[in-house]
Amino acid sequence: SQQGEEDPQALSIQEGENATMNCSYKTSINNLQWYRQNSGRGLVHLILIRSNEREKHSGRLRVTLDTSKKSSSLLITASRAADTASYFCATDNTDKLIFGTGTRLQVFP
Amino acid sequence: EAQVTQNPRYLITVTGKKLTVTCSQNMNHEYMSWYRQDPGLGLRQIYYSMNVEVTDKGDVPEGYKVSRKEKRNFPLILESPSPNQTSLYFCASSLSLGVGGYTFGSGTRLTVV
Numbered sequence: 001s002q003q004g005e006e007d008p009q010a011l012s013i014q015e016g017e018n019a020t021m022n023c024s025y026k027t028s029i030n031n032l033q034w035y036r037q038n039s040g041r042g043l044v045h046l047i048l049i050r051s052n053e054r055e056k057h058s059g060r061l062r063v064t065l066d067t068s069k070k071s072s073s074l075l076i077t078a079s080r081a082a083d084t085a086s087y088f089c090a091t092d093n094t095d096k097l098i099f100g101t102g103t104r105l106q107v108f109p
Numbered sequence: 110e111a112q113v114t115q116n117p118r119y120l121i122t123v124t125g126k127k128l129t130v131t132c133s134q135n136m137n138h139e140y141m142s143w144y145r146q147d148p149g150l151g152l153r154q155i156y157y158s159m160n161v162e163v164t165d166k167g168d169v170p171e172g173y174k175v176s177r178k179e180k181r182n183f184p185l186i187l188e189s190p191s192p193n194q195t196s197l198y199f200c201a202s203s204l205s206l207g208v209g210g211y212t213f214g215s216g217t218r219l220t221v222v
Contacts, residue, residue, distance in 0.1 A: 035210075040197065097154075
């Protein structure tokens, strides 16, 4: 079952610009996590935001969570070519982490 | 180095030939899980384990088996692989469900012909 839906499916920007990705989910959650995946590689955990938090920062990453709208956003500021990857949100409920289908981000030098 | 190790990285096999994909973590994590990733379908959970000797089905368990005899190992077994099991497989672990993020292995690309 798919819980998270990312939007947009694909995003192309220039280096230095900000990238914003959105995630919507369907059921109540304990926390929401964002992951990054370089092509064909394993996923790397970026940031976790708990259901009672509204915003969290980690370096150039900013995550917001709106539980009333069942949505989250990931902002990458001052993007770099090395940020090119797929980004997934994942919702943590009682017994599993459910991933969305991801946003493919391309950052051009 | 804290990591999840999957083997093999690539595997081509024939229909019906039993295979095992190994997964090992060195972080003393309680929770381990297997996912498959297919284009357009994202990551789907196959099986998960909350702790030793405790395993449960995920969303797509048909055709797969797992075991958790030791905390560090969580092998994925395909008793009779079929072409629709051609996929990219990932093992992941976390300290406990709901505690922190998951650490993923590098993946196993399986092709069943």
